[in-house]
Amino acid sequence: MTALATTDAPSRAASVQKVVSKGGIEAWLVEDYAVPLIALECAFKGGAAQDPEGKPGAATLLAGLLDEGAGALDADAFHQALDEDAIELSFSADRDVLGGRMQTLSRNAERAFELLRLAVNEARLDAEPFARVTSQMMASLKREANDPDYVAGRTFRALSYPNHPYGLPVRGDLVSLPDLTRNDLLDLRRRLLARDSLKIAVVGAIDAATLGAYLDQAFGDLPAHGDLVAIPDQLFTGEGRRQVVDLDIPQSTIRFGRQGIGRKDPDFIAATVVNHILGGGIFSARLFREVREKRGLAYSVYSQLVTFDHGAMLTGGTSTKNERVAESLSVIEEQIRDLSENGPTGEELDKARKYLIGSYALRFDTSTKIAGQLVHLQTDGFDVDYLDARNQWIAAVTMDDAKRVCKRLFGDGHLLVAIAGRPENL
CATH class of the missing domain: 3.30.830.10 (Metalloenzyme, LuxS/M16 peptidase-like)
Structure with a gap:
C-alpha cells in the first residue's frame, strides 16, 4: 500500500x-x-x-x-x-x-x-x-x-x-x-x-x-438530485447536568461533554491543539497524567472534538470503580477549569503542535486510509489544499490563540455527564 x-x-x-x-x-x-x-x-x-x-x-x-x-x-x-x-x-x-x-x-x-x-x-x-x-x-x-x-x-x-x-x-x-x-x-x-x-x-x-x-x-444512472429533509443547526444542551443509569456492575462508565467548536470555525485548529493537551494525546494529555498516572483512577481517559454538519461538541469518557467516580469527575472538571482560566504551559503547547504535525502522515499510510481521508475532506466541505495547509495552521497556533480558545471551549467548566453503573457518593 x-x-x-x-x-x-x-x-x-x-x-x-x-x-x-x-x-x-x-x-x-x-x-x-x-x-x-x-x-x-x-x-x-x-x-x-x-x-x-x-x-x-x-x-x-x-x-x-x-x-x-x-x-x-x-x-x-x-x-x-x-x-x-x-x-x-x-x-x-x-x-x-x-x-x-x-x-x-x-x-x-x-x-x-x-x-x-x-x-x-x-x-x-x-x-x-x-x-x-x-x-x-x-x-x-x-x-x-x-x-x-x-x-x-x-x-x-x-x-x-x-x-x-x-x-x-x-x-x-x-x-x-x-x-x-x-x-x-x-x-x-x-x-x-x-x-x-x-x-x-x-x-x-x-x-x-x-x-x-x-x-x-x-x-451515472442515479438521480441527479436527492430529496433531503432540512436538518436544523443545534447547540449542545445539558451542561451542568448529571444523569445516572443504574447498572449492577462494580465499575461505572462515564461520558462527559459540552458545546464544541465547528469544523469551519476559525478557532477549530486551535481547539484541536487545546483538546490534544486536555485529553486527545496518549501519554502527554493532562487527563491521562492526572487521572491515570498520578491517582490510578482509571486505565484510560480521553477527550475529543466531534463535529457534525449541524452541531459540534467536546466530549470524553473514562471508566472507574464505583467508589471513585466522584473523585474522577472532580479531577476532570478541575483540569478543564484550570485550562480555561490559565491556558496551557509553553511545553504543553509545543508538544501538542509537534505531535499533531508529526502524526498526520499516519492517516495516509495505506490506500484505504488515503481514500477515506479524501472523502472525509470532501464531505466536510474542504478542498485538496487542506492537505498541505492543515499542518501549517497547527504550527501557527500561538500561546495567545491557545489561551483564548481555552476560555471559549472550556468556559465555566460545566459538563453534561452520563454515567452507567452504581457510582457512590456522587
Whole structure:
C-alpha cells in the first residue's frame, strides 16, 4: 500500500487529481501502481439524520442491505460474485453520510465497478436479507443493553441533542427496528442516493480516463438530485447536568461533554491543539497524567472534538470503580477549569503542535486510509489544499490563540455527564 506523501514529498495536495467523468461525476484520484490494487470510498450526504420520523436505524439497515443482493443476483449470488474475484464491498451509515467502500485487484476493476453499480442502483432489499439483517441488528442491541459503554453513550447523546436527529441512535432501537418496512428503505434510498450529494475518492492502479468511464458506469444512472429533509443547526444542551443509569456492575462508565467548536470555525485548529493537551494525546494529555498516572483512577481517559454538519461538541469518557467516580469527575472538571482560566504551559503547547504535525502522515499510510481521508475532506466541505495547509495552521497556533480558545471551549467548566453503573457518593 502507498503513502500519499512522505517527508521527501512536501505536498500531499499535488498528488491528488480531480477527475470529472463525461457524465459530470467528480472524484479525487491518487494514482499509484506500486501494487495492482484499487481502493474506492464514496459517501452520500444525509445519513442517519434523514431516518424517517420515529424510525431511527433506517439508514443503517439500508446500508446493511445494499450488498445483500442486487439486480438479477440474490444475496448468495451477489456475495459469491464478490468472493470469486476477491472484491471487497461494504456500506455503512453515520449521522451525516451513508458511505461505501470498495477494494479490488486492478485486473478485476470492470467487475468490481459493475457490482458497485448494482448495489447503489438496484439493491433488491429482499425479504430474507431484510429480516436477517434486522435480526442481527436487534441481537447486537440486546447484547449491548447492559454494556456500560453503550448505555452511557446512548444516554449522553440523547441528553446532548434532545428532539433532534443527532440525539437518536444511528442503529435504531428495539422499538423502532421492527417497525421498519421495505417501503421505508425504498423511500430513504430515493432521497439519499443521488449524484448531487455524492463524494468519491479513488487510490491505486488506475488512470483518470479509465476511472471516468467507471464512474459513469457505477453512478451515472442515479438521480441527479436527492430529496433531503432540512436538518436544523443545534447547540449542545445539558451542561451542568448529571444523569445516572443504574447498572449492577462494580465499575461505572462515564461520558462527559459540552458545546464544541465547528469544523469551519476559525478557532477549530486551535481547539484541536487545546483538546490534544486536555485529553486527545496518549501519554502527554493532562487527563491521562492526572487521572491515570498520578491517582490510578482509571486505565484510560480521553477527550475529543466531534463535529457534525449541524452541531459540534467536546466530549470524553473514562471508566472507574464505583467508589471513585466522584473523585474522577472532580479531577476532570478541575483540569478543564484550570485550562480555561490559565491556558496551557509553553511545553504543553509545543508538544501538542509537534505531535499533531508529526502524526498526520499516519492517516495516509495505506490506500484505504488515503481514500477515506479524501472523502472525509470532501464531505466536510474542504478542498485538496487542506492537505498541505492543515499542518501549517497547527504550527501557527500561538500561546495567545491557545489561551483564548481555552476560555471559549472550556468556559465555566460545566459538563453534561452520563454515567452507567452504581457510582457512590456522587
